Amino acid sequence: MRIPLVAGNWKMFNTVSEARNFVAILAPAIRDIKGVEKVLCPPFVDLLAVKALLEGTDIQLGGQNLHWEQSGAYTGEISGPMLAELCSHVIIGHSERRAYFGETNETVNRKVNAALANGLIPIVCVGETLEENEAGKTAQVVSQQIQAGLGGINLSDTARLVIAYEPVWAIGTGKAATAEGANAVIAEVIRPALAAEFGQMASQEIRVLYGGSVKAKNAGEFFSQPDIDGGLVGGACLIVDEFTQIIQAAA
Ligand code: PEP
Numbered sequence: 001m002r003i004p005l006v007a008g009n010w011k012m013f014n015t016v017s018e019a020r021n022f023v024a025i026l027a028p029a030i031r032d033i034k035g036v037e038k039v040l041c042p043p044f045v046d047l048l049a050v051k052a053l054l055e056g057t058d059i060q061l062g063g064q065n066l067h068w069e070q071s072g073a074y075t076g077e078i079s080g081p082m083l084a085e086l087c088s089h090v091i092i093g094h095s096e097r098r099a100y101f102g103e104t105n106e107t108v109n110r111k112v113n114a115a116l117a118n119g120l121i122p123i124v125c126v127g128e129t130l131e132e133n134e135a136g137k138t139a140q141v142v143s144q145q146i147q148a149g150l151g152g153i154n155l156s157d158t159a160r161l162v163i164a165y166e167p168v169w170a171i172g173t174g175k176a177a178t179a180e181g182a183n184a185v186i187a188e189v190i191r192p193a194l195a196a197e198f199g200q201m202a203s204q205e206i207r208v209l210y211g212g213s214v215k216a217k218n219a220g221e222f223f224s225q226p227d228i229d230g231g232l233v234g235g236a237c238l239i240v241d242e243f244t245q246i247i248q249a250a251a
Contacts (some may be wrong), residue, residue: 170212
């Protein structure tokens with residue numbers, strides 16, 4: 001059984017004081033929803049303040065990125081050991097990082113290995129651009145992202161992996177994929193690619209989320225699909241009522 005997971009990617013929103021005000025309202029709203037793992041991924045500077053507010057709840061915390069080295073002269077970067085003192089999860093290879101910060105399948109791979117080595121649960125984002133989708137290249141692009149991004153991972157670590165299928169054309173656009181379409185990519189491309197890397201059993205155990213314009217009104221459709229195990233939520237995770245309803249839909 002794959003336990004549903006909903007992660008909120010705050011992106012570059014909420015100062016420390018805004019984060020405190022927001023979580024003071026959000027945490028009581030979602031803390032008692034059972035049957036779903038809940039993860040908040042604020043900007044790095046908010047982590048300590050949010051962590052304090054989540055104490056005593058089952059709401060978990062994640063970073064939005066990490067560097068693959070343990071420490072070193074990498075100005076502006078955050079390492080696995082730094083995150084591991086504050087968080088349980090980390091988003092890796094988000095399409096915004098691939099598009100604006102030069103992240104590649106190779107850097108994703110190094111980061112995934114660094115996250116696992118530091119005991120973090122990586123939420124690894126894959127997904128095709130609009131151009132790739134229209135050119136019929138979805139399967140090719142996404143399976144390459146899985147193969148190159150997850151190569152070299154120990155079989156014993158695969159149970160900790162989380163994949164987020166996020167078609168780039170659906171992120172922040174209000175144009176979600178159809179639930180059936182997203183499920184088909186996960187069932188027919190992502191799980192087979194995982195099976196090729198790690199075997200059939202692992203491919204059925206790894207949780208695969210959908211991300212891309214998930215809202216309260218469409219969350220139920222996505223989460224009722226057999227191969228979608230929850231969501232990675234951007235815009236809607238910054239609105240207490242919306243995010244609460246999305247988590248309820250996954251539960
Ligand atoms: C995301 O940032 O991962 C995301 C899916 O954003 P949105 O929900 O706003 O499309």
